[in-house]
Amino acid sequence: MAVEGLSVRYGRDVVALGCIDLAFAPGGFTVLLGPSGAGKSTLLRCLNGLARPSAGRVLGPDAAPIHRRLRAHRRQTGMVFQQHQLIGRLSVLDNVLIGLLGQRSPWTALLPPSRAERERALDALERVGLIERALTRADALSGGQQQRVGIARALVQRPRLMLADEPVASLDPVTAERVLDLLARICREDGITAIVSLHQVEFARRYAERIVALAAGAVVFDGPPALLAEADIARIYGPAHSPQAAQEEYA
Amino acid sequence: MSRHAAILAADAAAGRRHAALATVVLAVALGALGVSGFFDAERFADAWPAVAQISSEMVPPDFSRWQSWLRPLADTLAMSIAGTALAVAFSLPLALLAAVNTAPNAVVQQLARLLLSFLRSVPEIIMGILFVAAVGFGALPGVLALGLHSVGMVGKFYAEAIEHTDPRPAEAARAAGAGPLQIIQRAILPQVLPQLADITLYRWEYHFRASAVLGIVGAGGIGFELIAALRLMAYDQVSAILLAILACVVVVDATGAALRQRLR
Numbered sequence: 001m002a003v004e005g006l007s008v009r010y011g012r013d014v015v016a017l018g019c020i021d022l023a024f025a026p027g028g029f030t031v032l033l034g035p036s037g038a039g040k041s042t043l044l045r046c047l048n049g050l051a052r053p054s055a056g057r058v059l060g061p062d063a064a065p066i067h068r069r070l071r072a073h074r075r076q077t078g079m080v081f082q083q084h085q086l087i088g089r090l091s092v093l094d095n096v097l098i099g100l101l102g103q104r105s106p107w108t109a110l111l112p113p114s115r116a117e118r119e120r121a122l123d124a125l126e127r128v129g130l131i132e133r134a135l136t137r138a139d140a141l142s143g144g145q146q147q148r149v150g151i152a153r154a155l156v157q158r159p160r161l162m163l164a165d166e167p168v169a170s171l172d173p174v175t176a177e178r179v180l181d182l183l184a185r186i187c188r189e190d191g192i193t194a195i196v197s198l199h200q201v202e203f204a205r206r207y208a209e210r211i212v213a214l215a216a217g218a219v220v221f222d223g224p225p226a227l228l229a230e231a232d233i234a235r236i237y238g239p240a241h242s243p244q245a246a247q248e249e250y251a
Numbered sequence: 252m253s254r255h256a257a258i259l260a261a262d263a264a265a266g267r268r269h270a271a272l273a274t275v276v277l278a279v280a281l282g283a284l285g286v287s288g289f290f291d292a293e294r295f296a297d298a299w300p301a302v303a304q305i306s307s308e309m310v311p312p313d314f315s316r317w318q319s320w321l322r323p324l325a326d327t328l329a330m331s332i333a334g335t336a337l338a339v340a341f342s343l344p345l346a347l348l349a350a351v352n353t354a355p356n357a358v359v360q361q362l363a364r365l366l367l368s369f370l371r372s373v374p375e376i377i378m379g380i381l382f383v384a385a386v387g388f389g390a391l392p393g394v395l396a397l398g399l400h401s402v403g404m405v406g407k408f409y410a411e412a413i414e415h416t417d418p419r420p421a422e423a424a425r426a427a428g429a430g431p432l433q434i435i436q437r438a439i440l441p442q443v444l445p446q447l448a449d450i451t452l453y454r455w456e457y458h459f460r461a462s463a464v465l466g467i468v469g470a471g472g473i474g475f476e477l478i479a480a481l482r483l484m485a486y487d488q489v490s491a492i493l494l495a496i497l498a499c500v501v502v503v504d505a506t507g508a509a510l511r512q513r514l515r
Contacts, residue, residue, distance in 0.1 A: 091262075091265075093258075112266075115259065118259055118262065119259070122255040122258060123255075131255075131258070134262075135258065135261055135262055
């Protein structure tokens with residue numbers, strides 16, 4: 001997975017990302033770090049074609065541009081969203097089954113889910129520890145549980161790549177830690193390449209094998225967490241902020 | 252047996268309940284079609300000659316009298332706008348009284364609902380006849396009939412939109428010490444303004460079509476010309492008037508869409 005010279009502009013003069021080059025090694029756990037508006041979401045959304053680059057290329061795991069075979073690329077790419085993006089009035093199981101829609105052929109696209117698909121979805125729910133809630137309405141679950149449903153929906157795809165856009169930003173710190181533990185464990189066990197955006201430096205340090213920090217649409221740090229110094233953090237969040245102040249402001 | 256047999260069975264049972272409900276709905280729909288003679292093939296077979304006859308008389312449309320339709324069309328446009336204005340003026344306060352989350356108390360809420368149901372249940376053509384009897388022929392009885400009947404419908408839709416608003420911003424306003432009217436004005440209405448506009452604009456378009464029907468009972472506008480042509484069995488003029496109405500509805504609809512864009 002790689003991006004080459006990736007730029008994204010909204011309108012005439014809003015630059016979300018300015019000419020970025022990055023490569024992601026298979027099986028790694030990369031954290032995109034940076035304040036709101038740094039371009040983390042835009043980069044993640046480019047990686048599965050939800051956002052279109054204004055310039056540059058996005059290359060999939062097979063080194064071919066993803067736009068050439070977009071649906072095939074999305075099939076093997078799971079995505080976890082900040083706001084969970086579940087349908088509240090459907091059951092947890094029906095929400096997870098949405099993750100399997102990309103696997104259907106055009107002829108079976110609109111058929112009800114098969115028994116095999118249901119079993120696969122239930123297996124995914126078992127792995128995130130929500131098998132007992134499978135037939136509960138999604139909106140009856142807590143925020144942390146809803147995000148675990150979001151992870152199950154991505155997991156059921158058996159993805160090679162997992163993109164998570166601020167997966168714990170709307171959760172309390174204790175729940176956030178549990179959700180990140182789960183996400184990191186599953187990606188490690190299944191050898192899934194993970195790219196996760198976070199704004200908390202502490203979480204990034206704890207879970208990342210590699211940190212890519214963005215500020216104002218540019219890469220300002222790229223390396224292992226051990227090399228991330230206080231000076232780098234000041235650069236990411238602006239010189240006026242101490243790391244603590246940055247944490248509070250963007251939490 | 253699979254490991255998830257119990258859950259799959261419960262899920263399948265839920266699916267069967269939904270299917271059973273859908274079957275009942277389908278059966279009722281088919282039954283209603285049957286009762287109204289929809290499956291009586293003979294009646295359709297007999298219908299063809301008449302349909303073919305009238306259709307052939309409808310083409311080509313006869314636009315020769317178009318100049319005498321301009322004024323009635325303008326009247327109809329004025330009626331549709333005036334009727335909509337009347338409907339909105341009475342619908343909004345009634346909807347606020349009829350919505351659970353803005354009604355002062357349950358008694359008022361039920362009374363407002365009752366009034367809306369009553370207005371809805373009197374067909375506008377009956378209202379048209381009553382108002383023609385009361386204030387005489389012309390556009391005025393049409394406007395009154397359209398407006399009053401629509402209050403029942405528009406008020407109900409407004410009330411439902413208001414009930415579906417997010418209660419949390421209202422809570423924030425209440426926490427800041429806002430009174431009930433302030434909460435409605437500053438926390439509830441801003442949320443539903445686009446929906447209210449959608450309902451209103453749809454109703455405007457509906458009023459344009461409905462005012463054509465009201466012409467039948469002497470309530471002015473293009474409908475009066477339409478019924479006159481029908482009485483003379485001048486079907487080529489009928490089709491021309493219908494095309495003129497279609498053109499106006501398209502213009503009204505496009506105007507509505509443009510206004511809606513601005514109210515996002």
